[in-house]
Amino acid sequence: MNAIAVEPFSSSLRCYWLEARCEFLRVLRAPAFAVPTLVFPPMFYLLFGVLLNGGHGGKATSYLLATYGVFGVMAPGLFGFGVAMALDRERGFLALKRAMPTPPAAMLLAKMAMAMIFAAMISVILASLALTLGHVTLAPLQLVQLFAVNVLGVLPFCAIGLYIGTVASGQAAPAVINLLYLPMAFLAGLWMPLSMLPALFAKLAPVWPAYHLAQVALSVVGLDDGGSVAVHVLVLAAISALFFGLARRRLARA
Amino acid sequence: MATQALDRMAPLARLRGARKAYGKVQALDGIDLEIHAGELLAVLGPNGAGKTTAIGLLLGLVGADAGEATLFGQLPQQLAARRGIGVMLQSAGIPDTLQVGELLELTRSYYAAPRSVADCVAMAGLGGLLKRRYGKLSGGQQRRVQFAMAICGRPKLLFLDEPTTGLDIEARQTLWRAIRELLAQGCGVLLTTHYLEEAEALADRVIVVNGGRVIAQGSVQQIRAHVSQRRIRCVSTLEAETIGRWPQVRSAARHDDRIEIVADSAEVVVRRLLSEDPALEELEVERAGLADAFVALTRNAHDEIVNQKEAA
Numbered sequence: 001m002n003a004i005a006v007e008p009f010s011s012s013l014r015c016y017w018l019e020a021r022c023e024f025l026r027v028l029r030a031p032a033f034a035v036p037t038l039v040f041p042p043m044f045y046l047l048f049g050v051l052l053n054g055g056h057g058g059k060a061t062s063y064l065l066a067t068y069g070v071f072g073v074m075a076p077g078l079f080g081f082g083v084a085m086a087l088d089r090e091r092g093f094l095a096l097k098r099a100m101p102t103p104p105a106a107m108l109l110a111k112m113a114m115a116m117i118f119a120a121m122i123s124v125i126l127a128s129l130a131l132t133l134g135h136v137t138l139a140p141l142q143l144v145q146l147f148a149v150n151v152l153g154v155l156p157f158c159a160i161g162l163y164i165g166t167v168a169s170g171q172a173a174p175a176v177i178n179l180l181y182l183p184m185a186f187l188a189g190l191w192m193p194l195s196m197l198p199a200l201f202a203k204l205a206p207v208w209p210a211y212h213l214a215q216v217a218l219s220v221v222g223l224d225d226g227g228s229v230a231v232h233v234l235v236l237a238a239i240s241a242l243f244f245g246l247a248r249r250r251l252a253r254a
Numbered sequence: 255m256a257t258q259a260l261d262r263m264a265p266l267a268r269l270r271g272a273r274k275a276y277g278k279v280q281a282l283d284g285i286d287l288e289i290h291a292g293e294l295l296a297v298l299g300p301n302g303a304g305k306t307t308a309i310g311l312l313l314g315l316v317g318a319d320a321g322e323a324t325l326f327g328q329l330p331q332q333l334a335a336r337r338g339i340g341v342m343l344q345s346a347g348i349p350d351t352l353q354v355g356e357l358l359e360l361t362r363s364y365y366a367a368p369r370s371v372a373d374c375v376a377m378a379g380l381g382g383l384l385k386r387r388y389g390k391l392s393g394g395q396q397r398r399v400q401f402a403m404a405i406c407g408r409p410k411l412l413f414l415d416e417p418t419t420g421l422d423i424e425a426r427q428t429l430w431r432a433i434r435e436l437l438a439q440g441c442g443v444l445l446t447t448h449y450l451e452e453a454e455a456l457a458d459r460v461i462v463v464n465g466g467r468v469i470a471q472g473s474v475q476q477i478r479a480h481v482s483q484r485r486i487r488c489v490s491t492l493e494a495e496t497i498g499r500w501p502q503v504r505s506a507a508r509h510d511d512r513i514e515i516v517a518d519s520a521e522v523v524v525r526r527l528l529s530e531d532p533a534l535e536e537l538e539v540e541r542a543g544l545a546d547a548f549v550a551l552t553r554n555a556h557d558e559i560v561n562q563k564e565a566a
Contacts (some may be wrong), residue, residue: 015363022352022360029351091347099313101364103337
C-alpha cells in the first residue's frame with residue numbers, strides 16, 4: 001500500500017501527458033474530424049476574406065481573420081469534445097476508463113489539451129494567410145492576443161460539446177452539434193458583420209456564446225461593437241462553468 | 255508472518271447484501287460475494303441475471319442502493335483501490351485509430367509498477383501487433399489487446415467479463431494459460447463467461463446468479479452435484495418413445511441411429527437397455543456437466559419465482 005503513497009510525481013504526470021498525446025493522435029488520425037476542422041476555416045477565409053475582397057488588406061480581411069478564427073476554434077471544442085464523448089459513452093470506452101485507475105481528470109484534461117492544440121494550429125494557419133495573401137498588417141502584440149483569444153476561446157465550446165456528448169447518442173451528437181454550430185456561426189456575425197444582417201439578428205446576437213468570443217477577438221483588431229471586453233469574457237467564463245457543471249452532474253449519475 | 259496470513263485471508267473484493275434497482279427492475283437483490291488471492295471465481299448466469307451490475311458495483315461504475323462493495327477494503331471509487339485491479343469489459347469501445355503500442359503504454363502509465371511491454375506481448379500473444387492500429391485488428395486480436403491492457407499493471411485482482419468471446423480455440427488456450435499463470439502468482443480473478451467449459455477448466459469457485467440473487471455456489475464439482483442426472487447415449491433400434499416411459503428415465507430422443515437418454519440413475523436403465531437390445535452398440539454414460547447443472551439451476555429458480563408470484 002505504501003508503494004502508492006511514495007509513487008514518484010513524475011510517473012503520475014506521465015499518464016496525463018500520454019493521455020493527451022493519445023487523444024490528440026486519435027483525433028488527428030480521424031480524417032472525418034481533422035480535415036474539416038483544419039481545412040474549412042482557412043479555405044473559407046481565403047475565399048471570402050482574401051479573394052473576394054481583392055486581397056487589399058482592408059477592414060473586411062481583418063474582420064474575417066478574427067471571426068473565422070472563432071469559427072475555426074468552435075469545431076475542435078464542439079466536435080472534438082461532443083462527438084468523441086458521446087461515442088466513448090456509447091461504446092463503453094468511458095466505462096472502461098473509469099474502471100481502470102485512470103486519474104479522474106486525465107481524460108478531460110487530455111481532451112482540453114487536444115482542442116487547444118487544434119485551436120492553436122487553426123490560429124497560426126489563419127494568421128499566416130492573413131499576413132501573406134491577405135496583406136493584413138498587425139502588430140506582434142495583436143498577433144499574440146489573437147492567438148491567446150483563439151486558444152483560450154476554445155474552452156467554452158469544449159464545455160458545451162462535453163455537455164452535448166453526455167446527453168446525445170453517438171449517432172445524434174454530430175447532427176445536434178451541426179445544428180448548433182452552423183446557425184450560431186452565422187447569427188453571431190462570424191461570416192458577415194451583424195450590421196449587414198436584419199436588426200433583429202443583431203439584437204439576438206448576445207444570446208450566442210460565439211458572439212461574445214467574436215467580440216473579444218474583434219476588439220484585438222479594433223472592429224468590435226464597442227461593448228466591454230470584460231463583460232464578454234465574464235459571459236464566456238459563466239457559460240463554461242455552467243456547461244462543465246451540467247456535464248459533471250450527468251456523468252456522475254450515468 | 256501473522257499479517258501476511260491475515261492478508262491472505264482478507265478478500266480482495268467483496269459485495270455484501272448489495273442491492274441495485276434500475277427503475278422497477280431489481281438488478282441485484284441482495285448479493286454477497288468474495289474474491290480471494292490466487293483463486294478464480296466464475297460468476298455464471300443467464301443474460302440479465304445481474305452479473306454486469308455486480309461487476310459494475312465492484313468497479314465503482316454504479317453505486318449500490320443498499321449493502322456495500324469494497325475493493326481491498328476500500329471504496330471502489332477510490333483511485334488507490336483501483337490501482338490494484340485490471341479490467342477487461344465486454345464492450346471496450348477502444349478508439350480505432352490508436353496503435354496497440356500506444357494503448358499499452360498509456361494503460362501502463364496508470365500503474366505504479368507495470369509489467370514490461372515485452373511481458374504483456376508474450377502473455378497476451380500480441381507478437382508483431384504493437385505498431386498496428388486497433389481498428390485494423392481482427393476481433394480475436396482486439397480481445398487479446400484488451401487482455402494485455404487488463405494485465406499490464408500487475409493487478410492483484412483481475413476482472414474478466416466474457417474474455418474469450420470471439421476467440422478461436424488456440425487463442426482461448428493461450429489466454430487460459432496466461433490466466434493460470436496469474437493465478438499461480440497469487441492474482442485473484444473474477445470471471446464471467448458464457449462458455450461453461452471455460453468455468454469448468456479454470457474456476458476454483460463458481461457462483462450462479464439469477465434474478466439478482468446467488469442461487470448456488472461452490473466448487474465446479476459441488477455445482478455439478480446439484481444435478482444428479484446421467485446422460486446415456488447408444489446406437490440401438492429401440493423406440494425412443496418407449497424408453498421415455500421407463501422408470502428413472504427423464505427423457506429420450508433419437509438423433510439418426512443414436513438414442514440419447516437423460517436418466518436419474520444410469521445403472522438401472524443401462525441394464526434394461528442391454529437386456530432389451532442385445533445388438534446395442536457404442537454405449538456411453540456421462541455425468542451431467544456444468545452446463546446441465548446451470549440449465550437445471552436457473553430453470554428451477556425461474557420456476558420458483560413464477561410459483562411465488564402465482565401464490566401471491
